[in-house]
Amino acid sequence: MAHIDYFFTTISPFTYLAGTRLEEIAGRHDATITYKPLDIMALFPRTGGQPAGARPECRQTYRAQEIRRQSAKLGMPINPKPAFFPANMAPSSYAIIAAQAAGGGDLGGLVHSLLRACWAEDRDVADDAVIRDCLKAAGFDPGLADSGLLAGAETYAANLEEAVARGVFGSPFYIVGDERFWGQDRLDDLDLHLAGKL
Numbered sequence: 401m402a403h404i405d406y407f408f409t410t411i412s413p414f415t416y417l418a419g420t421r422l423e424e425i426a427g428r429h430d431a432t433i434t435y436k437p438l439d440i441m442a443l444f445p446r447t448g449g450q451p452a453g454a455r456p457e458c459r460q461t462y463r464a465q466e467i468r469r470q471s472a473k474l475g476m477p478i479n480p481k482p483a484f485f486p487a488n489m490a491p492s493s494y495a496i497i498a499a500q501a502a503g504g505g506d507l508g509g510l511v512h513s514l515l516r517a518c519w520a521e522d523r524d525v526a527d528d529a530v531i532r533d534c535l536k537a538a539g540f541d542p543g544l545a546d547s548g549l550l551a552g553a554e555t556y557a558a559n560l561e562e563a564v565a566r567g568v569f570g571s572p573f574y575i576v577g578d579e580r581f582w583g584q585d586r587l588d589d590l591d592l593h594l595a596g597k598l
Contacts, residue, residue, distance in 0.1 A: 402431040402594050405575040407563050408511070409440035410492040410525050411485060412571040413478065416515035417470050418584035422574065423508035425587060429594040431576075435500055435507055436559040437493035440571050441486070443560060447569035451486075470585070477520045484524035491545070492525040494552030495535060498544040501551070505539030513537055 404426060408415045426433050444450055452463060464480055471478040492514045499510055513534040517523035523530045532542035563573070567580055574581040574590050581590045592598035 402429055402576055404431055404433045404590075405436060405566075406433050407436045407438055407559065407568045407571065407573040407575070409571040410437060410489050410496070410511070410514050411487055411518055412440065412515070413467050413480075413519055414470070414584050415572040416478065416512075416519040417467075417474055417476055418572050418587060419474065419476060420508055420512050421584070421587050422572075422590075425591045425594065428591070431594055433508070435496055435511060436562065437489070437496050437511075437556065438559040438563050438568075438571075439489055439493075439556065441489075443563060443569065446564050449569055479519060479522060482518050483522040484518065484526070487518065487524055488526040490526075490553070490556060491528070492531055492534075493556050494549055495531045495545050497552045497555045498548045499535060499538070499540045501548065502540065502544060505535075507538070510534055510538035510540065 404422070406422060422433065425431070441451060452460060455463070467478060467480055496507070496511060496514070499505060500507055514525050514531070517530055517534060518525050525531070528545055531545045535544055536542045566575060568575070570582050572582075572584055574586070576590070576593060579593055581587070581593075589598055
């Protein structure tokens with residue numbers, strides 16, 4: 401059985417635009433997924449990247465156009481300038497880590513609902529009430545927002561170190577064995593790889 405390590409941040413527009421396609425692909429191939437939220441702002445300087453606002457104007461302009469185009473192509477509403485961006489990623493990441501450990505709900509749905517909250521609903525993913533709403537909607541105990549914070553912090557930090565060690569440099573990032581796929585626009589390639597065609 402194939403396994404996908406999924407590295408991501410809860411404030412990435414391109415991770416939002418991935419939607420639930422990863423889960424659909426994994427389902428088609430009976431693949432398992434380990435969700436590894438990380439601090440993208442800490443990842444960038446260690447892997448040659450920059451936060452969006454610090455990039456040259458040409459790159460910022462292209463990013464804005466690509467967000468608009470991909471949103472239209474996928475039929476997914478997006479606010480290119482969300483009210484709460486960049487938000488503190490840690491609280492939502494800790495909740496995902498706690499939910500993954502607890503089991504019993506829709507983890508992919510939780511991740512997507514948090515991303516949708518930021519990019520389509522103008523909600524603050526660092527807000528406890530928003531995190532609780534997303535946990536509940538995905539079938540998890542909303543109390544997970546407040547539990548296992550120390551373990552969540554440790555796993556969150558470990559995810560960053562693992563990402564650096566394994567060549568991750570952006571979000572979303574998918575790894576199957578030694579094969580790496582960066583960006584929601586590479587999900588088709590991931591699908592083909594799992595099918596043995598790429």
